[in-house]
Amino acid sequence: MGEQLKIFAPATIANISCGFDVLGLCLDGVGDEMTIRKVTSKGVRITKIIGQDLPLEVEKNVAGVAALALLTNLDRELDFGFEIEIKKNIKPGSGIGSSAASAAGAVFAINRLLGNPYDQTELVKFAMQGEQLASGNAHADNVAPAIFGGFTLVRCYDPLDIISIHTPKELVATVIHPQIEVKTADSRAVLKPTVTLKDAITQWGNVGGLISGLYTEDYDLISRSLKDVIVEPLRAILIPGFDKVKQAAIEAGALGSGISGSGPSIFALSKGKENANKVAKAMQSIYENVGIDYDIHVAGINAEGVKVIDQPILEL
């Protein structure tokens, strides 16, 4: 008894242009810190949330719900429990996987404290229950990269099949978060239930090109493939200045740019940190000109996913 883990729970970018609902990537250095402590009293408690006003009730908190999903699945009853503290750096609703970070962090740490009874795909399943609470949709495109790290493909949900995709070392993300609210419900509502076969073929050609470009580290091919003819044209309208920010990113040398998750954050991918910084300047200049507040991050790709940053052994 008495162990605790301090972990880093990373932000993630879902969809990545052509890969709507299947692709995601994990960011380096952008994310929450969580402390998960094994305690003598049974069950799960969220003891503290710093940085955001989020519910402490376990059943209303994504980390709590994900943790309960894991514990309920265990084939034994524990005679101890867990306390969770969250230092929330990722703003909820920003479109870079805020709820996914909390859910992924909780299940990763509890699994570790239990001696790793579950593999990464099983952890994704539990974390998806947190996503269900957050958005009404148990999707995996943020929790998968948060847990696996790097680029991930959610090939299939039934059964859940998550593939780690090779990540070129020089790929750097720029993400800008305009301080406006886009409700997940709205971003779902603008989608159409059908698409033309022609557009679908274009999209899966680009998915094939992007995956190929990632494996062969062909930055030109990655750039040519970072296109979304299906979702971006519908959702872009919900994000003020989207077209201008994207254009500024491309003109500044980005390989591609698109909506991060369901927005409102806009991401760009570049080759190398220097380019990514130039792209950041170009993107933020658009929001500065019109007076929209923003956060901006320049981040490499985090190949590890959730990770332990401190593991003191406490004597209780």
Add this chain to the structure above:
Amino acid sequence: MGEQLKIFAPATIANISCGFDVLGLCLDGVGDEMTIRKVTSKGVRITKIIGQDLPLEVEKNVAGVAALALLTNLDRELDFGFEIEIKKNIKPGSGIGSSAASAAGAVFAINRLLGNPYDQTELVKFAMQGEQLASGNAHADNVAPAIFGGFTLVRCYDPLDIISIHTPKELVATVIHPQIEVKTADSRAVLKPTVTLKDAITQWGNVGGLISGLYTEDYDLISRSLKDVIVEPLRAILIPGFDKVKQAAIEAGALGSGISGSGPSIFALSKGKENANKVAKAMQSIYENVGIDYDIHVAGINAEGVKVIDQPILEL
């Protein structure tokens, strides 16, 4: 003057389950032989076709049309011409790229005899003119693998962007051709102009999985990804016994099975030649039981594409 090339023009499988209109692969040992000869009289002539009753008129022959497309594009007028002989082993209408082989072979050989002024992608463009004649649709999903070899992805047509995909060494194809006619017009007519977003996402998840499995030589992942939820359910009905043949292939150990191109050939992919032979037996037993004639091939993947098999220098 006086050079001639004897080449092997390979059969190809287009679509490959999830990769409708974008993926293709090149077969080893199944294909036509063509002899292309530089002659003093200008223009292109088809001098002989062995094995099939196909038009000798240049403008009505896919090899002729493709050759003319290349020659018309040259920035100089030649003071010589070309004669083409075709030994046609691939049956037209079989669904394994019969027209593509002739078109690809013609442009490959003429390009070689001219000192290779064009790259592979440009050759695909010329060969697509042959496909336009053959099917009314200048598609590249057979000519691309015929020219590049291995697995290819036609990411985009405008501009044409063809990607060579890594091909695992142990992958072996089985192709069965039931001797029935499926008109290309019919196989196009059953397609629907729209698809559900849900099915489209499933399909591009599988495209991503298949491409990833090819690069990592993960045969299980290749197997899980060889699924087509969009086109196969509509086209299968045009091919007698499709479901049974596919099921027999899978039960005999194939990684996956589907319609080759627009049919009627049915392909399966297996790990290793031994498995592919077992799969062949299982597939042919279905047609034997119902008395449908068939051709069957077991073939490795041809990484080279069209190739020179003999290059005598003739003295005229």
